Amino acid sequence: xxxxxxxxxxxxxxxxxxxxxxxxxxxxxxxxxxxxxxxxxxxxxxxxxxxxxxxxxxxxxxxxxxxxxxxxxxxxxxxxxxxxxxxxxxxxxxxxxxxxxxxxxxxxxxxxxxxxxxxxxxxxxxxxxxxxxxxxxxxxxxxxxxxxxxxxxxxxxxxxxxxxxxxxxxxxxxxxxxxxxxxxxxxxxxxxxxxxxxxxxxxxxxxxxxxxxxxxxxxxxxxxxxxxxxxxxxxxxxxxxxxxxxxxxxxxxxxxxxxxxxxxxxxxxxxxxxxxxxxxxxxxxxxxxxxxxxxxxxxxxxxxxxxxxxxxxxxxxxxxxxxxxxxxxxxxxxxxxxxx
Numbered sequence: 001x002x003x004x005x006x007x008x009x010x011x012x013x014x015x016x017x018x019x020x021x022x023x024x025x026x027x028x029x030x031x032x033x034x035x036x037x038x039x040x041x042x043x044x045x046x047x048x049x050x051x052x053x054x055x056x057x058x059x060x061x062x063x064x065x066x067x068x069x070x071x072x073x074x075x076x077x078x079x080x081x082x083x084x085x086x087x088x089x090x091x092x093x094x095x096x097x098x099x100x101x102x103x104x105x106x107x108x109x110x111x112x113x114x115x116x117x118x119x120x121x122x123x124x125x126x127x128x129x130x131x132x133x134x135x136x137x138x139x140x141x142x143x144x145x146x147x148x149x150x151x152x153x154x155x156x157x158x159x160x161x162x163x164x165x166x167x168x169x170x171x172x173x174x175x176x177x178x179x180x181x182x183x184x185x186x187x188x189x190x191x192x193x194x195x196x197x198x199x200x201x202x203x204x205x206x207x208x209x210x211x212x213x214x215x216x217x218x219x220x221x222x223x224x225x226x227x228x229x230x231x232x233x234x235x236x237x238x239x240x241x242x243x244x245x246x247x248x249x250x251x252x253x254x255x256x257x258x259x260x261x262x263x264x265x266x267x268x269x270x271x272x273x274x275x276x277x278x279x280x281x282x283x284x285x286x287x288x289x290x291x292x293x294x295x296x297x298x299x300x301x302x303x304x305x306x307x308x309x310x311x312x313x314x315x316x317x318x319x320x321x322x323x324x325x326x327x328x329x330x331x332x333x334x335x336x337x338x339x340x
Contacts, residue, residue: 001022001023001024001025001100001101001102002020002021002022002100002101002339003020003021003022003023003060003062003099003100003101004018004019004020004021004062004063004064004099004100004313004314004315004318005018005019005021005023005055005060005061005062005063005099006018006019006050006055006060006061006063007019007055007058007059007060007061008054009050009051009052009053009054010050012047012050012319012322012323012326013319013323015319017050017319017322018050018063018315018318018319018322019315020314020315021060023060023062023100025102026096026102026103026104027073028073028074028075028078028104029075029076030075030076030077031075031077031078031106031107031108032074032075032078032104032105032106032107033071033073033074033075033078033081033087033104033105033107033110034071034072034073034074034102034103034104035067035069035070035071035072035087035089035102035103035104035105035110036069036070036071036072036101036102037067037068037069037098037100037101037102037103037313038068038069038070038119038123038337038338039067039068039069039118039119039120039122039123039313039335039336039337039338040064040066040067040068040098040099040123040313040335040336040337041066041123041124041125041127041162041306041333041334041335041336042064042066042318042321042322042325042333042334042335042336043065043066043127043128043162043325044162044325045065045093045127046063046064046065046097046322046325047322047325047326048250049061049063049093050063050322062096062097062099062100063097063099064091064097064098064099064100065090065091065093065097065098065127065273066090066098066123066124066125066126066127066128066333067088067089067090067091067098067103067123067126068086068087068088068113068119068120068122068123069086069087069103069119070084070085070086070087071083071084071085071086071087072102074107075107078107079107080107080108080110080287081107081110081112085112086112086113086119086122087110087111087112087113088110088111088113088122088123088125088126088290088294089105089109089110089111089126089290090109090126090127090130090272090273090286091103091105091109091276092105092106092109092273092276092277093273093276093277094276094277099313099318101339106276106283107287108283108284108286108287109275109276109283109286109287110287110290111287111288111289111290111291111293111294112291112294113294114293114294114297114298115298116297116298117297117304119337120306120309120335120337121304121306122304123306123335123337124162124304124305124306124332124333124335125166125293125304125305125333126290127162127272128162128163128165128166128305128333129166129170129289129290129293130272130286130289130290131163131166131248131270131272132163132164132166132167132170133166133170133289133293134270134272134289135163135167135223135246135248135270136167136170136171136174136175136223138270139244139246139268139269139270140154140221140223140244140246140268141244142154142171142175142177142221143175151176151177151178152175152176152177152178152220152221153177153178153180153216153218153219153220153221153240154171154175154177154178154179154180154219154220154221154222154223155180155182155207155219155221155222155223155235155238156168156171156179156180156181156182156197156222156223156225157182157203157222157223157224157225157226157227157228157231157235158182158183158203158224158225158226158227159181159182159183159188159192159197159200159225160181160183160188160189160191160192160331160332161225161226161330161331161332162305162330162332162333163225163248164181164192164223164225165191165192165195165305165331165332165333166302166305167223167225168181168192168195168196168197169195169196169301169302169303170302171196172195172196172197173196173296173301173302177221178198178199178216179196179197179198179199180197180198180199180200180201180211180214180216180219181193181197181199181200181201182200182201182202182203182207183200183201183202183203184202184203184204187331188331189202191331191332199214199216203227203231206234207231207234207235207238208234208237208238211238218238218239218240219238219239219240219243220239220240220243220244221243221244221245221246222235222238222239222243222244222245222246223246223247224245224246224247224248224249225247225248225249226249227249228247228249228251228255229251229252229253229255232251232255233259236259236260236263236265239263239265240263241263241264241265242263242264242265242266243263243265243266244265244266244268245260245265245266245267245268246267246268246269246270247267247268247269247270248269248270248271255267272286304333305332305333306332306333306335307330307331307332307333307334308324308330308331308332308333308334308335309334309335309336309337310324310334310335310336311336311337311340312336312337312338312339312340313336313337313338313339313340314336314339314340317336318336321334321336
């Protein structure tokens with residue numbers, strides 16, 4: 001089968017950073033389904049692993065943790081899918097990725113894709129949707145209004161990226177939270193507004209004065225999606241007592257948690273690969289989550305976050321996608337479709 005992989009950790013501009021290769025076809029067994037990959041999207045995790053993880057000598061590492069395709073074979077223990085099903089999923093960091101014509105994925109991590117989406121539109125969603133869903137409900141535990149928070153006020157920093165683009169929609173459609181998104185360019189501000197943000201702040205400027213101008217000086221929940229180290233002191237300041245702070249990035253130098261103590265602010269990490277990586281008893285939650293997401297999409301409540309298609313799946317186009325994500329200017333999701 002065709003695939004794209006690498007043997008050395010190199011800059012995305014280097015022709016050897018990602019190369020076209022041929023690999024043996026995988027075989028489905030156990031709870032695995034074998035998927036013919038039709039479309040993939042690229043995430044920051046792809047670029048981070050390419051730069052940080054060196055494959056074993058003589059081996060190729062295949063990246064990719066977002067895909068949509070067709071089930072072509074199933075393992076003997078599979079009960080959720082059959083050959084011919086169209087599925088979407090993010091997969092597991094511990095297994096070969098979706099930058100290949102055929103991929104094995106545990107059935108508990110996949111779902112039947114929405115009937116009203118193309119493969120490209122569906123491939124844009126799984127990793128970011130799982131991350132956003134788990135952030136909102138498992139980590140931040142945003143619920144209906146209560147005495148503690150009469151109406152939750154959710155601040156989402158870096159809201160125009162892949163995770164933020166889904167998170168804004170989920171929060172608007174499934175909670176009563178007031179949603180404050182941050183974005184710094186006219187096009188990103190417009191994007192998050194269209195997705196459902198009630199207010200948009202410019203994260204290139206101090207946030208507190210902007211909040212006070214909106215008469216929103218206290219925030220009950222923060223989803224920090226990027227540059228947490230740059231905003232951390234201000235996020236602690238603007239969070240209400242007993243507030244919740246959740247993040248997904250890798251703050252430079254780590255975080256000093258002591259400033260959280262006086263306000264009893266709780267800190268939460270979200271890493272959507274945890275269930276698959278540790279084989280947790282609730283792995284099937286991601287199958288159910290994506291199934292629920294597909295229903296919301298078919299009902300018109302959530303839309304795909306696909307913003308740009310860079311052509312067919314090959315090494316040259318994937319290198320371009322990696323460069324775009326590393327530039328920090330991508331809006332929504334970048335997708336590749338079909339094999340050249």
